[in-house]
Structure formats: C-alpha cells, structure tokens
Amino acid sequence: MPAAPSSVPRRPLHRRALDVQVFARDDGLFDVEASLTDTKTHDVPLAGLPRKAGEPIHQMLLHLTVDTTLTIVAATSETLWMPYPGACNEHGDAYARLVGLSLMKGFRQAVQERLAGTRGCTHLTELCQILPTAVIQAMAGSVIDTREGDAAGNPPFQLDRCHALRRDGETVAKFYPRWHLTPAATAS
Structure with missing residues (x-):
C-alpha cells in the first residue's frame, strides 16, 4: 500500500511476508513459530541458477519455546529457501544462542550482540526483532495481566510504551483510570 494514493501506474516487484504464530502447550510452555518469506514477481538469477517468479528467494523459520515469563527455553532455526544453498544454511544452530533471553527485557539488543x-x-536476525511485540500480543490478557499491573505495584507493562497509551492521555484516563497521571500544566 503506497503512502498516499498513487495516480502513476505501478507494478509489484517484491514481497516480504512475516508470520508469527504462538501456541499454548499442555506442559505450560508456549511454542513460537516465526517465518520470513521473500518472493519476486519476475525471474532472477541466484548463484548462477534461475529462480522463477513466485518461488521464494528466502524462506526462513525460527522455532522458540518460551515460559510464562517470556524467557526463551529452547530455540532453533531452519532455512528452506535461500540464495546460496550450502552457504546461507551453514550457520549451524546459531539461533540456539537465544536461549535464556527474555522477550520482555533487553531482547533486541541481546540479539544484536549475539547474532x-x-x-x-x-534475515533471521531481522525476524527476531518483531518477536517481542508479537509474543506479548499473544499473551496479553491471558498470561500477562494487562489491567492491574504487577505485584510490586507497577502499572501494566504496555502503559507509556506508545502515544495512545501515554499515562497522561485520554485513553489511559478512560480505560486505565487507576494509572492515569494528570497532564503537567503548560507554561505560558
């Protein structure tokens, strides 16, 4: 979708599709399956071979298992389609380095440091960047309390993390009145 309606004819060239699915397991853990797929609308040569329009340039998967604190307890990756077979998929199990990281605290920086x-x-490292918000969204309201805050008396985690949920804003006043802060008086 263009930033503004276009009056100029255009044609699609490339598509990147990101998908994250979260599953509750019977043992109390959660599986996260994330994928990144790139396709082109035209044939392209890759590593000296033709890749047909519509065939993936990249198709990469991350598999994580997280606990109720959103700490990663298992992680692996899989590369199904790649530009350079035998090279792109030879990073070993580098993404096992995600084990022990929290999706709630410092995850993105730790991913950069490790991977x-x-x-x-x-592409897999880039895919990691969308995991915190996707997994938090999956857990919000069921595993993560989004209404009352934590036992230490802190407000729900999502407040003050975007413009709509500013603690001095109308949305928080209406839907989270306990946590609303009166806006500071503006100086004249």
Whole structure:
C-alpha cells in the first residue's frame, strides 16, 4: 500500500511476508513459530541458477519455546529457501544462542550482540526483532495481566510504551483510570 494514493501506474516487484504464530502447550510452555518469506514477481538469477517468479528467494523459520515469563527455553532455526544453498544454511544452530533471553527485557539488543553480522543470518536476525511485540500480543490478557499491573505495584507493562497509551492521555484516563497521571500544566 503506497503512502498516499498513487495516480502513476505501478507494478509489484517484491514481497516480504512475516508470520508469527504462538501456541499454548499442555506442559505450560508456549511454542513460537516465526517465518520470513521473500518472493519476486519476475525471474532472477541466484548463484548462477534461475529462480522463477513466485518461488521464494528466502524462506526462513525460527522455532522458540518460551515460559510464562517470556524467557526463551529452547530455540532453533531452519532455512528452506535461500540464495546460496550450502552457504546461507551453514550457520549451524546459531539461533540456539537465544536461549535464556527474555522477550520482555533487553531482547533486541541481546540479539544484536549475539547474532548480528557474520554471527548469524541477516534475515533471521531481522525476524527476531518483531518477536517481542508479537509474543506479548499473544499473551496479553491471558498470561500477562494487562489491567492491574504487577505485584510490586507497577502499572501494566504496555502503559507509556506508545502515544495512545501515554499515562497522561485520554485513553489511559478512560480505560486505565487507576494509572492515569494528570497532564503537567503548560507554561505560558
């Protein structure tokens, strides 16, 4: 979708599809399946071979298992389609380095420290960046209390994390009145 309606004819060239699914397991843990797929609308040569329009350029998967605190307890990756077979998929099980990380605290920075550049795959590392908000969304209201805050008296985690949920804003006043802060008086 263009930023503004276009009056100029256009044609699609490339599509990147991201998908994250979260599953509750019977043992109390949660499986996260994330994928990144790139396709083109035209044939392209890759590693000296033709890749047909519509065939994936990249199709990569991350498989995580997380606990109720959103700490990763198992992680692996899979590369199904890639530009350079035998090279792109030879990063070993680099994404096992995600084990022990919390999706709630410092995850994105820790991913960069452990997997950026030649330590991992650019596309899988990029896919990691969307995991915190996707998994939190899956858990919100069931595993994560989004109404009352935590036992230490802190407000629900989502407040003050976006413009709509500013603690001094109308949305918080209406839907989270306990946590609303009166806006500071503006200086004249």
